[in-house]
Amino acid sequence: MNDAELRQHVIDALEFEPMIDAANIGVIVDRNVVTLTGHVPNYAQKSIIESVVWKVKGVKGLAEEIEVRSGNQLRTTDEEIAKRIINTIQWNTVIPDDAIHVRVEHGWVTLSGEVEWRYQREAAQNAAATLHGVKGISNLIEIAPNVIAADVKQKIENALKRHADVDAQAIRVEVHDNTVTLEGDVNAWRERSEIERAAWAVPGVKAVVDRINIT
DSSP: OOHHHHHHHHHHHHHHOTTOOGGGEEEEEETTEEEEEEEESSHHHHHHHHHHHHTSTTOOEEEEOOEEOOSOSSOOOHHHHHHHHHHHHHHOTTSOTTOEEEEEETTEEEEEEEESSHHHHHHHHHHHHTSTTOOEEEEOOEEOOOOOHHHHHHHHHHHHHHOTTOOGGGEEEEEETTEEEEEEEESSHHHHHHHHHHHHTSTTOOEEEEEEEEO
8 A cells, every 4th residue: 555545544534533523634644654734622632533543554653743722712721621620530430539630731731640440541531631721631640450460461362362353373462560561463553452452451551562563
């Protein structure tokens, strides 16, 4: 697939996604590396666009230069953004009480704290992503539980064997200090993404180092 064909596939994928407006997004492709430019109304759309592009077959790299621009001329203060995020997190039943700390500077949100599961970490980020005035998010929330490395390794390998789209024998899994390292070869980004998702789904995993090659 040449760069022109890949560019058209990326544009088609963005236009097909109902949760975003791709009218103000520019797409450049050079040697299978996609560069996105333009602007969106909130951080959530920016994240969705990035996710959509990574799922397009043939994408080997992504440079994301999209700005978050609000149509509202009245600037939301950092204090207002922080209060709204805290309030949204408090109403979310999957996030432990008082587990998350929120800092906002010039519209950029930094989340810190400690939770037991990755989905709780993601829920906190999602609570901030759609709010007016948020220009970006640094998610520094840590995953807390202590687990046995051998148990984590076995659970990940079993999950890969159950997955229809993954050749489990082609993937090597190593676990050290709650960090999972994945190595091997796959045919598409979607397969690589599913393998990484399987690793994150195991309780106790704090980091995933993805060294899988797309052939």
